[in-house]
Amino acid sequence: MPEILDSFKTSGLPEYVKGSWINAHKIIDQNRVGSFPGSESKRVVISLSQGHVCHTVTISRARQLQCDEKCPKFKLHKLCAHTIAVALKCGLLYDVCRSYKHSVSSMFQSLIPPDVGKKENEKKNRKRKSQGGYRDVSSFNNRTEVVIDDALVTDSFEVVFITDTSALCCYGCKGKVRQKPSDPVPGDPYDIFLIRKEHRVFRKRGSKSTAISISKQPEYVYYHPLRSCVPGKAKIWAELSTKLKFNEKHKELLWREFGLQL
Ligand SMILES: [Zn+2]
Numbered sequence: 239m240p241e242i243l244d245s246f247k248t249s250g251l252p253e254y255v256k257g258s259w260i261n262a263h264k265i266i267d268q269n270r271v272g273s274f275p276g277s278e279s280k281r282v283v284i285s286l287s288q289g290h291v292c293h294t295v296t297i298s299r300a301r302q303l304q305c306d307e308k309c310p311k312f313k314l315h316k317l318c319a320h321t322i323a324v325a326l327k328c329g330l331l332y333d334v335c336r337s338y339k340h341s342v343s344s345m346f347q348s349l350i351p352p353d354v355g356k357k358e359n360e361k362k363n364r365k366r367k368s369q370g371g372y373r374d375v376s377s378f379n380n381r382t383e384v385v386i387d388d389a390l391v392t393d394s395f396e397v398v399f400i401t402d403t404s405a406l407c408c409y410g411c412k413g414k415v416r417q418k419p420s421d422p423v424p425g426d427p428y429d430i431f432l433i434r435k436e437h438r439v440f441r442k443r444g445s446k447s448t449a450i451s452i453s454k455q456p457e458y459v460y461y462h463p464l465r466s467c468v469p470g471k472a473k474i475w476a477e478l479s480t481k482l483k484f485n486e487k488h489k490e491l492l493w494r495e496f497g498l499q500l
Pocket residue numbers: 293305306309311312318319320321
């Protein structure tokens with residue numbers, strides 16, 4: 239706890255964000271940040287107070303973070319525990335603090351009336367002050383554009399044959415390829431999957447609750463070998479032993495979807 243407060247001081251963020259800062263560290267401690275199925279520019283954050291509520295944080299190309307409509311803190315301050323937690327997790331904390339401080343200071347700067355000291359104008363300016371303040375906050379919000387950030391794509395995908403895995407469905411489109419791992423797989427070229435390790439988001443089964451969980455350890459997740467199922471512009475590769483098993487249909491599919499030349 240003292241380290242968290244120390245880091246808050248050095249962050250230079252305003253005092254009203256302190257609670258969110260502390261909660262963001264709890265969110266990280268409890269491993270409540272996960273990848274968003276089908277999008278590299280989003281993250282899912284499980285609410286601290288309500289285990290069944292998930293917030294979606296969007297990362298813009300300008301490395302700014304935006305929480306979703308359901309988040310009152312973000313609406314109010316343009317910063318919340320969820321966005322700070324994602325910033326911590328994705329190494330964007332520096333960017334987020336800097337741009338936040340910048341937007342706050344430019345906001346206040348624009349509020350300083352040019353003719354301070356004149357009594358008549360003071361009243362007028364004070365009135366304008368609050369209006370101007372609101373306008374500035376909303377423009378800060380508008381600047382947070384939503385685009386895929388290629389720079390955040392780190393993990394590559396390996397091409398594997400479904401028969402060599404226990405995969406049942408695609409993590410992108412949620413389409414099932416079989417009911418159980420012993421079932422036969424689809425015909426070629428759709429008997430291959432892309433695989434990588436991720437922190438998986440899932441609903442706890444069996445329990446009455448609708449709680450959403452994120453796997454503690456990164457787990458293997460599978461995707462159809464289709465551009466529309468795979469998040470971002472990740473690298474695709476295959477082991478030599480797998481490549482040797484590809485037929486023309488596999489090669490054609492991987493070339494068509496990902497430009498992979500085999
Ligand atoms: Zn939020």
